[in-house]
Amino acid sequence: MFRTIKAKFIVGFFLIFALSFLVLNQTVKEIIRTSNQKIVTSDLVGLKNNSNVYVRQAFLINHFTNNKIYFGQMAEEMVNDLNHATDSSVSAYTVDGVLLFSSDKSLFAGRTDDDLKQAIKGKTAYNVTYDRNKGAVLFSYPVIIDGTKVGILRFAKDFTLLYEQSGRIQDIIFYIAFAIFAAAFLFSYILSRHITIPLVKLTKASTEVKNGNLNVRIQSRRKDEIGRLAVNFNDMIDRISSQISTIERDRDRLRELNDQEKRFFDNVTHELKTPLTSILGYAEMIREKGEADRQFFDKGMNHIVEESRRLHSMVLKLLEVSHRNSGDEFEIVDTGTILRDVCDSMSFRAKRYKKSIVCETKENLFVYGQADRLRQLFINLLDNAIKYSSPQSKISAKAELDSELVRFIFDNPGETIPPDHLENLFQPFYSAGPKFKEEGSVGLGLSIAKSIVDDHGGSIRLVSQNRQTIVYVDIPYIREEG
Structure with missing residues (x-):
């Protein structure tokens, strides 16, 4: 019926306070009624006792023997005396209920006579009638002298003042109680809003999160449990956002690795298929013709040998890419000496391209590594x-100590490599474009270089700008005596 906590709070508090107010009001009314009844009863008992004393004294003074006759004869005098003595209207009746005399007949006429009927039966009775704040009592009792009922006295007493005071007290209690319950209900309503409004915000925020919006946050300055709940909710969303970001990065990385793996196998397949197809073609033609065409036979055999060597070289490089911490043990190696030797041996290859190599190394540049693999790194x-520098250019190779690192710098002039290709150049078979790929190259040199550097705990990066390409390699330095 009520779907919101706010509505349940309001209706619940309203019912509780309304019922409590009604119960309190009825309880107060009953207490006042009971109190008034006790006061009236006590007053009427006193009235009866005083009037009895008066009647008995009148009978004793006059020594009447026929009490019923005397009661009738003295009715007028007795009613007037009691009227003045008790400040009440009085009527005297025979034992059968016949009116003898009344101080004010209008007060007794036209009103209920239940009390009189009870007095005729020998009982004391009274009847209270009240309208709003006015109250009056008709009180009747039989007059008994020496065990004989001689008549009936009936009193009409005004209790308006008593009921007016009771009514005012009841009104005061009613308004005070109403004010208290209204204030309590208002406080409860404010308290319920204080509780439900943050819960409504939390519900809306959680709905937004359920719908995929992780940018929602709950602003709360409260320090109570609801404030801590808001803080925990925000922390939870931050954690979820962080986890989702991590998952998305891992997903993108896996997708990239999957694409790289696909490109790798596609390139491997292509690079292996091309020479194998050429070798197979020449081999089948030589098998058919034999040495009949000597010139074709020599050309085919030379081609088969060259392609076989290229395949062999490619397989060795693939094995190098997959190599991880196998082979020689790590030892202290002087990288400066290795770099000088490599520069000397590669100078002959550079001269074939009409280029030169300038080598600058410091002494005692020791690292903890594998000499053969470091040599392979410098060669690659x-x-x-040599292959990708400008014609007749000068290639620089430097080795120096930079803090706790041995830094190798390979600098050559050439075409500027676009920035978006730099990171991917270390992937197997990756090419930045046709002009950055030499005929016969399979694109494994930089991938092998990175693998060697990683195994030695170092880093490698490539910078290309203003037609100048520089490769930086950093490997942890170790002292010779260490």
Whole structure:
């Protein structure tokens, strides 16, 4: 019926306070009624006792023997005396209920006579009638002298003042109680809003999160449990956002790795298929013709040998890419000496391209590594520099100590590589474009170089700008005595 906590709070508090107010009001009314009844009863008992004393004294003074006759004869005098003595209207009746005399007949006429009927039966009775704040009592009792009922006295007493006071007290209590309950209900309503409004905000925020909006936050300055709940909710959303971001990055990374793996196998397949197709073609033609065409036979055999060597070289490079911490043990190696040797050996290859290599190394540049693999690293980087540098250029190879790192710098002039290709150049078979790929190259040199650097705990990065390409390699330095 009520779907919101706010509505349940309001209706619940209203019912509780309304019922409590009604119960309190009825209780107060009953207490006042009972109190008034006790006061009236006590007053009427006193009235009866005083009037009895008066009647008995009148009978004793006059020594009447026929009490019923005397009661009738003295009715007028007795009614007037009691009227003045009790400040009440009085009527005297025979034992059968016949009116003898009344101080004010109008007060007794036209009103209920239940009390009189009870007095005729020998009982004391009274009847209270009240209208709003006015109250009057008709009180009747039989007069008994020496065990004989001689008549009936009936009193009409005004209790308006008593009921007026009771009415005012009841009104005061009513308004005070109403004010208290109204204030309590208002406080309860404010308290319920204080509780439900943050819950409504939390519900809306959680709905937004359910619908995929993770940018929603709950602003709360409260320090109570609801404030802590809001803080925990915001922290939870932050954690969820962080986890989703991590998952998305991992997803994108896996997708990228999957694409790289696909490109890798596509390139491997292509690079292996091309020479194998050429070798197979020449081999089948030589098998058919034999040495009949000597010139074709020599050309085919030379082609088969060259392609076989290229395949062999490609397989060795693929094995190098997959190599991880196998082979020789790590030891202290002087990288400066290795770099000088490599520069000397690669100078002959550079001269074939009409280029030169300038080598500058410091002494005692020791690292903890594998000499053969470091030699392969320098060969690959210098080989790339020779192949992709500008014609008749000068290639620089430096080795120096930078803090706790041995830094190798390979610098050559050439075409500027676009920035978006720099990071991917270390992926197997990746090419920045046709002009950055030499005929016969399979694109594994930089991938092998990165693998070697990673295994030695170092880093490699490539910078290309203003027609100048520089490769930086950093490997942790170790002292010779260490």
